[in-house]
Amino acid sequence: MIRITALAAAGAVSLLGSAAHAECSFENDTPVSLLSAGFEAWKAVSDAMAECGNFQAELDQEFRTKQPAAFAANPSLYALGGVANGTITPLVNEGTIRPLDDLVAEHGQHLNENQLIRIDGQVMAIGMMVNTQHLMYRADIFEDLGLEVPETWDEVLEAAAAIREAGVVDYPLGATMQTGWNLGQDFVNMFYGFGGEFVDAQNMPTLNSEAGVNALQMMKAMTEFMDPEYLVSDSTYVQQQFQQGRIAMANLWGSRAGAMDNEAESDVVGLVESAAAPKATEDGPPATTIWWDGVVVAQNIPDETAEAAFRVAMEGLDQEMVENNNDAAVWLIPGYEPTRLAQGAIATLQAQPNARAYPSTTAMGLMHTALGNGVAAFLTGDKTAEQTLEDIEAEYLTAAREAGLVDG
Amino acid sequence: MKPRVFAAFVAPSLLMMLIFIAAPLVSVFGQSFYVTQPVYEQVEVETCTPGFPTANCVTETKSQPVFDAEGRIETRTIFVGLDSYRNLLQLDRVGGYLASGDWGAILNVDFWAALRFTLMFTLITLPIVLVLGLTIALAVNNAVKAIRGPVIFMSLLPFIITPVIGALSIRWLFIGDGILTVALEQLLDRDIAMFAQGWTIELMMYFYRVWHVAPFAFVIFYAGLQTVNQDTLESAIVDGANRWQRLKFVVIPHLGPLITFVALIHLMDAYRVFEEIVGFSSQSHVISLQWLTYDFLQPDDAGNRAISRASASAMLTMIGIVILLIAPVRRAWREHKGVR
Known part of the structure; x- marks a missing residue:
């Protein structure tokens, strides 16, 4: 009995020894x-x-x-x-x-x-x-087709067209456009990329603007190259599309990058590289938010x-x-x-002019919900861009009045 | 039964209904006329967040709640009358669409889109569930005794599955390159994306609900079939009634009260359709009234909930159910009195 205790103690000591540096101070x-x-x-x-x-x-x-x-x-x-x-x-x-x-x-x-x-x-x-959505792409496909890594969304669309032409993957582009929070977030990214502001100092919406229309149209243009079921694709779905080699590019969360090299799940280990989030305009910030x-x-x-x-x-x-x-x-x-896979996130953070941090405001919470529920109507073709933005503004205003953010 | 004994049996459940159904209902009804909101003030706030290589600091005007002496958020409650209902129904907008003849545009308003789907969902699945349930019941009733047990067990399985889980499993069968989508693609030799447009999702929802609920109708009808008066059936045969005539004039009248009962339950359940919306994540194409209420109650990142509109939406949902149930309840009442 004593010997067993001694042995156990020795074992414990050796365990402690190996984990000594992970001890609490x-x-x-x-x-x-x-x-x-x-x-x-x-x-x-x-x-x-x-x-x-x-x-x-x-x-x-x-x-x-x-x-x-x-x-x-x-x-x-x-x-x-x-x-x-x-x-x-x-x-x-x-x-x-x-x-x-x-x-x-x-x-x-x-x-x-x-x-x-x-x-x-x-x-x-x-x-x-920090976490941010940034460009992840299949380096092997880009090399085979002699494509440059895109820096703006227009270049992304050109690259997507070339990839579709070559027919090497099911869909050139993936995006986290599941209706609700994800879709709202994608719009927030693009809208900031085009230099938009969601609300003014009195919390009145300023969504229905050139930036708003541009952001919607760019998102619509993206859907041309995407899996038609994009309105149900969340981060996990896009990650799996990458892992199964079904897409070649996506503006995806930095925290998902590690999964590309997970040998148990991924068919594309070592083939996915990351770069800064594409810009919406030539001299604008990356179309993304910093979290x-x-x-x-x-x-x-x-x-x-x-x-x-x-x-x-x-x-x-x-x-x-x-x-x-x-x-x-x-x-x-x-x-x-x-x-290797963190390069894109860091490049996004270092880009000038810098991408905005996602704003921590009450108004933004309401706006995000209204966007998440409202943007899809434009993408499915039910409403025009102006009508979509107008309806989202109305939805936001109703919510803001109820929350007491806006008078009247 | 003596009145006192009767009261002793009924009182506990009555009390429960008062506490858990009547009281919340009254409270929700009241809340739909009021809005409770924090009092905000505008302040200049400097916020610093991480950046590379140094932190990013921005100064912006923000709305922040005011605190009272005890350190709690100051709130005010305002009587808004029917405003929450108005915000929900947006009758002026609907009126505009009606006037311009653009009827389809009414569905741009969430509430009406939700009502459209909820009603269609309820009214389309109802007859299918009744007919399918009755068909299975008749088939099982006429099946050889030896296989009846296993057949009953098999047909009950969908009913046992938790609704959300059932919806999710159908979703996974069809989403992306799901097994059944691939099978369909090979069969029809074309590319299929079941989740890309509204009507396919809606079709899957109808299919799912019928698959899930038909066993319930089946069990009730099957039980009813066991009590069909055999003498009447035999005399019908003697009178030369064929199979269809026996079904129409003997079996279905006998099952009448049960059909009303199943219809009643199904109307109530289907009008509260919710699992399908979440399970198939169909929000971008199709929403239901119950989901609308849920969405109002769901807090966003900033912690906002639209309690007043949620209450209004819940009240409207309830009114809808009551209207739908008037016909079958009256029928059930007549049948009940007829039996006496």
């Missing part, structure tokens, strides 16, 4: 919990946080429905939250997350300026990664819990985590080595 004795989205990067981060002990993570794709209510409770149901540009809005609006300046000064000296998400001068979230994901700390918890939670979060966002999970995301954290 402090012993956490305050219970800390996290609610975040459920993709790969959050899994890596929450696993690293768990090393500190007394930590519980809930990774749930429905987090954005749960988060506002859970954080509004007193005490908050979670100490930490994982958010992105869009989903931080209700938390900031309702004042359920706390400013982190003091905690950053005390425990976050090593954070770089890029990670500090400031709203109204206060640090409200600690960024960990960040990061950690927030609840307001309705004792200060000691908040401090413990923040330290646990710092542990989850440290260099070791990045070194162990380098390919899981385009990390903002020191120690990140950009991989």
